Amino acid sequence: MGLGQNALPEGPGRELVLQKCQTCHDIGFVSRERQPRDRWDAIITEMQSYGLRLTNEERAAILNYLATYLAPGAAAPAPASPAASAPANGAALYSNCVGCHQANGAGVPGVFPPLAGHIPDILAAKGGREWLVQVLLYGLQGSISVKGANYNGMMPAYPQLSNAEIAALLNHIATQWGNAFPSGQSPFTPEEIQAQRNKNLTAQQVLAARQQLGLR
Numbered sequence: 001m002g003l004g005q006n007a008l009p010e011g012p013g014r015e016l017v018l019q020k021c022q023t024c025h026d027i028g029f030v031s032r033e034r035q036p037r038d039r040w041d042a043i044i045t046e047m048q049s050y051g052l053r054l055t056n057e058e059r060a061a062i063l064n065y066l067a068t069y070l071a072p073g074a075a076a077p078a079p080a081s082p083a084a085s086a087p088a089n090g091a092a093l094y095s096n097c098v099g100c101h102q103a104n105g106a107g108v109p110g111v112f113p114p115l116a117g118h119i120p121d122i123l124a125a126k127g128g129r130e131w132l133v134q135v136l137l138y139g140l141q142g143s144i145s146v147k148g149a150n151y152n153g154m155m156p157a158y159p160q161l162s163n164a165e166i167a168a169l170l171n172h173i174a175t176q177w178g179n180a181f182p183s184g185q186s187p188f189t190p191e192e193i194q195a196q197r198n199k200n201l202t203a204q205q206v207l208a209a210r211q212q213l214g215l216r
């Protein structure tokens with residue numbers, strides 16, 4: 001499940017980083033980086049373009065923390081905890097998604113599409129199962145319509161998750177919030193995830209593949 005919070009060294013600004021930088025992705029995205037100040041500055045600007053909101057004071061405190069404790073040459077992150085080898089837990093892995101798709105899976109209309117009431121439609125489409133795996137491995141970018149609402153955003157890719165983790169995550173979102181597998185379909189297996197790796201798709205190609213599914 002990526003690196004835990006423990007991988008972030010103690011220091012002023014750490015709490016703010018934990019609070020602001022893991023609403024959209026695992027804190028491991030941050031803790032494994034070692035960058036000079038100007039790169040961190042550019043990364044924060046990029047995150048702001050994705051929707052991160054910061055006051056000037058918060059931005060300065062976060063930049064100071066990152067440029068000090070996650071500078072090139074700073075100590076390597078603590079090794080992943082033994083829990084990392086425990087069976088993948090889909091509910092816990094959903095913490096990667098909750099900042100955008102929300103705890104109740106309803107998303108944010110016009111910004112982040114719903115997963116509740118929608119994953120079964122994808123699963124039922126011909127090729128939909130394989131396509132869901134591709135969204136997780138390669139992301140999705142461009143204009144889509146879900147239940148009459150339009151979205152034109154970017155879904156990040158999660159190639160760093162293991163096959164078992166992606167299978168657990170998909171099994172979670174396929175069975176939460178009233179979602180269920182269409183009759184005749186069984187839970188995802190790690191082998192199904194592996195079969196979609198090494199296709200090296202772009203998020204735009206995943207968008208093109210979506211158009212073949214005939215989703216409404």
Ligand code: HEC
Pocket residue numbers: 017020021022023024025029030033043044046047050051052053062154155156157
């Ligand atoms: C509003 C959502 C959001 C927030 C909040 C957010 N990020 Fe990100 N971050 C993203 C997305 C989306 C990506 C994936 C970009 C990609 O796949 O290329 C990402 C990727 C990254 C990466 C990987 C390298 C890169 O440039 O793509 C780093 C490092 C990172 N974020 C740091 C941070 C830090 C530090 C914070 C807090 C100050 C933060 N993020 C908060 C959305 C966010």
Ligand code: HEC
Pocket residue numbers: 023024025050094096097098099100101111112113115118132135140141142143144146151152153154155156158169173207210
């Ligand atoms: C930074 C925000 C963000 C995060 C984090 C995120 N998503 Fe998404 N997701 C999106 C956006 C935006 C779209 C629509 C992309 C578009 O408009 O092309 C999307 C699309 C999707 C879709 C396809 C829906 C469709 O009908 O095409 C699925 C499935 C999905 N996300 C699942 C997940 C899962 C599971 C996670 C966690 C591992 C996750 N997302 C994390 C923003 C996010």
